[in-house]
Amino acid sequence: MTRKRPTINDVAEASGVSRGTVSRVLNGQTNVSLAAELAVRRAVSETGYVVNRAARSLKTSRTGSVVMVLSEPQERLFEDPNFSVLMRAATNRLAERDMSLVLMIAGDDGDRERVAHYLRGGHADGALLISTHEGDPLLEAVERSHVPAVACGAVLGHESVIPYAAADDRGGARQAAQYLVDQGRRRIGMITGPLDTPGGALRMEGFTSVLGRKVTKRKLVYGDYTQAGGERAMHELLRNFPDLDAVFVASDLMAAGALQALRTAGRRVPGDVAVVGFDDSAIATATNPMLTTIRQPLAEVAEETVRLLIALLDEQQVESAVLPTELIVRDSA
Amino acid sequence: MTRKRPTINDVAEASGVSRGTVSRVLNGQTNVSLAAELAVRRAVSETGYVVNRAARSLKTSRTGSVVMVLSEPQERLFEDPNFSVLMRAATNRLAERDMSLVLMIAGDDGDRERVAHYLRGGHADGALLISTHEGDPLLEAVERSHVPAVACGAVLGHESVIPYAAADDRGGARQAAQYLVDQGRRRIGMITGPLDTPGGALRMEGFTSVLGRKVTKRKLVYGDYTQAGGERAMHELLRNFPDLDAVFVASDLMAAGALQALRTAGRRVPGDVAVVGFDDSAIATATNPMLTTIRQPLAEVAEETVRLLIALLDEQQVESAVLPTELIVRDSA
């Protein structure tokens, strides 16, 4: 009882015009008489016709899809809800163009080989890179494939070759640092992210640019975007500087760990030590005290990233975009 | 300098056999001489040939892709990291079959129409439904499309028509309730999820099945899987039963809210009130005290879901799977 799917021929027959004309209507060409257009549209809805993408793709050598490549499973995006915001924005934007989003994970070498193969095979019209690191072998594969690519978040060292949209990591970190200073805090430390990520490098830059020479190296402790890492880093910071009165942590998840370390160490927050996080993720309101943090406009970043990619596909000029962050004051600082 | 992608013809030429033979090798058919196979493989890697999926798809009328449909943005999966676990498992499994995962969101009517259109157009070989609700109009579209579908998490009311893999919500809730009873708690309430979700309905069932008639209706308060909702629900529960000594909350995020309400109300946790959550998400360790909770084997559920779908595509018999949960004891109970 599974009737065959109607093809463009069925529509042509039902509307009394040729396949060519049907195709023109379907693709929004203008050189079609109103009568023909109407007839075709009616036939389309009568027959329930839906274009066969494979056939179209074979002919046009465009696939109508974009691949989203997720690098680095340990990266922050995988640990919090930001990620789904991002995907939602991407699918929405693409859907407007009747394009679809294919998802690939590039966690290990095998994964990356698959992605490279996929791109080389021309299975996608464009690539959306998520949390791709400096030196990631994936980048080479992307470039060799000649598939237009944009990144969500800067790709360190490739900023000029891969357009990107990102939150203003540096500016956000500056906001955080300045806020702590304005609150009268004087002995401020920082728990950074991995320095080969933009969130790691740029947030550290922003922080040090505000505090200047007061930031000794030992006031910067490296975290890995995990909660346990944040906890360890906080303990280290307290060992280095027992009289610390504030800390800026490069992610909310790490900040949750830091909060635990501070509690263990008997410090009150924000009384003894003020804590500012980064992200404004769901975790920020689950901690006690709730985190004062820097909100990234993640949905906007994602939308902008997709906009860039679409512009690139349309062969327009594109320019990377950096979107402003916002200080969200809660209870921890 | 963008040389045209090599086709099967180029490979045939380079290896000195016919297109047909190349195709047979590529598709793993057995009736090919070893010599021919070797020649073809060499030619493939020499030319850098990658199959054109559109052409293959046009011929075979299979697309080599599966669509993952995400319903209900407010659903728990969107609020925590579970979701990425799920996607990772799905892409991995599919990659083994050289299939790809397309993502669609079905949040509003427009979205659903797009999904329906996509399915009707035969753009995917199968569908993976995530957090689809009872009565979701999407279900009808899926059925009408005749595209094989499986669900991650039971689809209430459609359990017999849409195969699924899920965590044992009922059993997990039982574990939680039994644990609280074993700890000597006697006045136990529950904050449920929305009752049209399996996590809402089944966790409530499991809970009440342990506590029996001691559960009056007013000891069950409905939450909406948000933190704010959990907080509100906890306040209500405390109003109804000021001497409550334990609460089971259907998600960690809501439990975080409940913890806040308890703090506001001056109750100590677990001293005055024990709290058990559900999920074992990242939030569970960010709260203070850290949550005792029920862990869902999310990765396994996802893998199993994909396994079901693949079996379905291979026209095998499939049976829904329910995977065991685990009690994770931390500090809140």
Add this chain to the structure above:
DNA sequence: TTGAAAGCGCTAACAA
């Protein structure tokens, strides 16, 4: 403005 027709790259049926 429209129709006719070629051909995108592949698989599979058939013939050898």
Add this chain to the structure above:
DNA sequence: TTGTTAGCGCTTTCAA
């Protein structure tokens, strides 16, 4: 075991 060939459904050029 292999080669030949038809044709999947579409877009687009060319001619009318």
